[in-house]
Amino acid sequence: MPSPARDSRSNDELIRANRGFYESLWADAHLMDPQRFNTWPLVRELVATAPRRLEVAPGLRPRLPLEDTCFIDLSHAALRQLRARGANTAHGMIGALPCASASFDLVCALDILEHVADDEGALRELARVAAPGATVLLSVPLHQHAWTAFDEFVGHCRRYEPDQIMTLLAQHGFTIEQSAVYGMQPKSSRLLELGQWFLVHRRQRAMWWYNRVFMPLGVRFQKPLQWRDGMGDTQGVDELLLRCRFSPSD
Template sequence: MTHDPAAPPSAEVSDVNQRFYDQLWADSRLVRPERFNTWGLVSGLARSHDRRLEVGPGMRPRLPIENTHFVDISPPALDTLAAEGGITHTAPVSELPHADDSFGLVSALDIIEHVEDDEAALAEISRVAEPGAQVLLSTPLHPEYWTPFDDIVGHYRRYEPDHLMDLLDHHGLEVEQSAIFGMKPRSSRLNDLGMWFLERHRPVAMKVYNRFLMPLGLRLQKPLKLHSGMVATDGVEEVFLVCRRR
């Protein structure tokens, strides 16, 4: 099982995604990729791959911005990335506007859980990655960890780890390394408070997140600790994957 039975209908989730992220990015400042714990890995990979694609970066890109291709559905995010030297395209992940085998490095963090047809999304990500390309993914795990936050941010699903591995294998993506991921606060009370504000006072909550909580999260994030293959997933809410396209 990959989808929580309490999640809203497909059309509603799609609308939630569009509204939520347009509003979030319109009131956000760009966070440069160097500020994330993925940079140590990404900067090394980027030096080896000048043909790069990031899908759904919003205002939080992880790949170097200049000369990287970015695909998103949010105009505020794409306008900002273009101004910084990115090559931008408006499209959903299930219809990437690139030829087969176009890129040596592809990043799609926190994407596949937001689309109804994750099979189509992964098929497209794999299609545009050249054979041997490295593909960076992240996604939430364990349907039993579903909370109102998943509804608010427009998740269709959380993945059972075994199903996720089978899905990646089906699309020619082999997991080489992985890490525990995410910037969610450990405090359940803080999470509950944040969700309460998002449900009842969303504009205020987004401003507080963008101006205070996001900078704090960047300061408190731990180094990315990569493991060979798939990390042990018991109790893990989100995983970061370094894959290679066969």
């Protein structure tokens, strides 16, 4: 179950924790092309009719094409590598996006909502910048009872119950059209604990293995996404990728 200490952290504390973890992580990592992820078949289909695109907090694992997509991230290390590859970038956070209202046809924000204290504020910002009818791709971890030390370590603030995230999205104009089981987190708790220890105590060695072995293997053995209508069955599912449609209420 989530710890009381986690719930009591302020937004500023969460921002500092996430900035510290990911700035350090991306400083030692390599940019991976969007075409290498199992999200690419869907993305390739969507970009054909979505010339105005935004991806929030991609780090060095962007899912949208580097060309003609606006990338916003808190990590300067990630932004430097994205810019070096010709991407359009801006420094910012999901709660205060430096973008005009109703300016994007496709918005991608994967593995983000669970990191911010004010997830409703984050969704309000996504709704503000999304054009009517825009496709919005989100991913969220599920089930509070599945909380582990790894969630704490990587800066998660919460896990969502399925009904909770459905209601929250609907309140901000997002309808879940499809979903797919998502994520590459190892199922072995022992392996996760070992990875955390090395990241803390043997960071350079850990990043060598991450960049050259674990991440390439994880990408190579990704399973194709199996899409189903709506939320689908979430029993035993650790994380979901959600394809949503934005329809403003006014």
